Each structure stands twice: as structure tokens, then as C-alpha cells.
Amino acid sequence: MQRKPEWLKVKTSASEKRQAVETLLQKLTLSTVCSEASCPNICECFGRGTATFMILGRECTRNCTFCCVGRETPRPLDPDEPKNVAKATAELGLRHVVVTSVTRDDLPDGGAGHFAETIRQIRSACPDTVVEVLIPDFKGDGAALRTVTDAAPDIVNHNVETVKRLYPEVRPMAVYERSLDLLAHVKKNAPNIYTKSGVMVGLGETEEEVVEVMRDLRSVGCDILTVGQYLAPSKQHHPVVEYVHPDVFASYKETAERLGFSYVASAPLVRSSYNADRANAALRIL
Numbered sequence: 001m002q003r004k005p006e007w008l009k010v011k012t013s014a015s016e017k018r019q020a021v022e023t024l025l026q027k028l029t030l031s032t033v034c035s036e037a038s039c040p041n042i043c044e045c046f047g048r049g050t051a052t053f054m055i056l057g058r059e060c061t062r063n064c065t066f067c068c069v070g071r072e073t074p075r076p077l078d079p080d081e082p083k084n085v086a087k088a089t090a091e092l093g094l095r096h097v098v099v100t101s102v103t104r105d106d107l108p109d110g111g112a113g114h115f116a117e118t119i120r121q122i123r124s125a126c127p128d129t130v131v132e133v134l135i136p137d138f139k140g141d142g143a144a145l146r147t148v149t150d151a152a153p154d155i156v157n158h159n160v161e162t163v164k165r166l167y168p169e170v171r172p173m174a175v176y177e178r179s180l181d182l183l184a185h186v187k188k189n190a191p192n193i194y195t196k197s198g199v200m201v202g203l204g205e206t207e208e209e210v211v212e213v214m215r216d217l218r219s220v221g222c223d224i225l226t227v228g229q230y231l232a233p234s235k236q237h238h239p240v241v242e243y244v245h246p247d248v249f250a251s252y253k254e255t256a257e258r259l260g261f262s263y264v265a266s267a268p269l270v271r272s273s274y275n276a277d278r279a280n281a282a283l284r285i286l
């Protein structure tokens with residue numbers, strides 16, 4: 001694989017704001033996907049006082065080959081977590097909060113009740129904050145999904161992550177159509193909730209396949225799209241097949257907008273939750 005190009009180099013720096021976020025997370029025993037997934041934007045996001053909370057523990061029951069989240073046996077849920085996420089949202093003064101999770105196929109409801117409680121606690125502590133949940137597929141369980149949508153988040157995000165052809169090697173325990181169905185069900189059951197999805201590129205897909213994913217997402221009414229460069233967490237993970245040029249990201253953005261997405265973020269360092277609040281103006285949520 002070629003060396004990392006200039007456009008993917010990020011400056012790391014310590015800042016008081018970043019330290020304050022880390023101290024708060026430790027105090028409330030909260031996890032973030034920012035740390036657990038070694039996100040390259042952590043200095044920037046923590047430096048701006050934002051973070052994406054990761055609930056339902058730190059151990060995942062799935063085995064996506066691009067992901068560095070832990071795979072040990074999951075521990076019981078922390079009943080204080082929903083309240084603590086709400087407290088952290090309030091203390092950080094977040095006007096847009098993103099809550100994600102590991103996948104917990106071992107739990108009867110996949111953790112949907114815990115998600116719903118987290119949404120309710122945030123609403124109660126911070127009524128003006130936009131609540132975005134980035135949820136697992138709950139193995140296609142409609143009742144679990146309904147539990148989440150009944151708690152009325154503003155945005156339901158569920159990433160398809162890659163093109164359909166690469167699912168067996170990239171997301172072996174997920175099903176492309178099941179992820180599309182989830183997004184379709186949100187629109188059907190709760191049309192007031194915006195839907196969002198994301199794709200990583202550089203995993204070996206073709207440009208045509210990425211556009212096909214965009215079409216599939218639009219066919220289920222998906223409103224927001226993110227496209228970012230895949231970076232391998234280690235040599236044991238799925239390799240980076242290509243560093244996609246920024247011009248290609250710009251062309252993905254154009255195509256996605258033409259296909260009707262209300263908001264598109266497409267650039268090498270874009271992640272599902274990167275500057276998530278920027279979609280709000282386009283969607284007139286705030």
C-alpha cells in the first residue's frame with residue numbers, strides 16, 4: 001500500500017478543552033467512539049468540546065474487519081449510563097449530540113431500551129439539543145427499532161459502511177438489505193425523523209458501486225449522507241486498498257446532491273459524526 005497522502009495528515013495537539021472533555025468522560029465513566037475507534041479527528045472534535053458517546057459497553061458482538069472496537073464478552077449494561085450521557089451533554093453545552101453503540105446481539109432487545117432511555121434523559125436535561133442516534137441493525141427486529149423511534153430522536157443514523165459486494169469480507173455478520181430496510185422502516189413509522197447513513201471508501205469498491213449505494217439509500221428516503229476515507233486501525237484489519245483523491249470525494253458529493261440527499265458531507269476525513277451539526281441548517285432542524 002502506498003504511503004498516506006498529505007491530505008490525510010492531521011495535526012495532533014493537546015488543548016485545555018480536550019483535557020476537559022477527557023476528564024469529564026472519565027468522571028462519568030463514559031466511552032466515546034472517538035477514542036474506541038481511534039478516530040483521526042479526535043483532537044479537533046474534543047478541542048471544540050464535542051464527542052460522540054458510545055453506549056451499551058465497549059465490547060461488540062460483531063466482527064467487522066475494519067473496526068478496532070473490543071470483541072471480549074460484553075459486560076452487563078450500566079444503568080446510570082443514560083443519565084450520565086445526558087449530564088455530559090449538558091456540561092459540554094452540546095446543541096447537537098450523537099449517541100452510538102456497539103452491537104449487542106446478546107441482549108433480547110439489542111439495547112434498544114437503553115438507547116430510548118438515553119434519548120429521554122437527554123431530552124429532559126437539554127430540551128433544545130438535537131439528538132442523533134447512530135444505531136446498530138438490531139438484527140432486523142422491528143419492535144426494537146420501534147422502541148428507539150418512539151423515543152423520538154431528531155435523526156436516526158445507520159451506516160451501510162460499504163458497498164453490497166464487500167459485505168462478506170467487511171461486515172460478515174451484517175446484511176446490506178437489512179440495513180436498507182431499517183432506514184426504510186424509520187421513514188415509514190416515524191416520518192418526522194430524519195435518516196442518515198454513511199459509507200467508507202478505499203476498501204476496494206468501485207466508483208459505480210458507491211453511486212449504486214447512494215441510489216439504494218435514496219430509494220428508502222435517506223436524507224443525509226457521509227462519505228469518508230477508510231483508514232486501517234492495524235495490519236490485522238482489512239487493508240486500505242486505495243487512498244481516494246479529494247476530487248473523487250467532491251464528485252461523490254455532487255452526485256449525491258443530484259440524487260436528492262438534503263445534506264452530504266464527503267471528504268477524506270469525514271466520519272459519520274464529524275461536524276454532525278452542520279446538517280441541521282440544511283434540514284432546518286434548529
Ligand code: SF4
Binds near residue numbers: 062067068101102103
Ligand atoms: S458492529 Fe460496529 S462496533 Fe461492532 S465491530 Fe462492527 S463497526 Fe465495530
Ligand code: SF4
Binds near residue numbers: 274
Ligand atoms: S469525527 Fe466523530 S468519532 Fe471522530 S472524533 Fe469527531 S465526534 Fe468523535
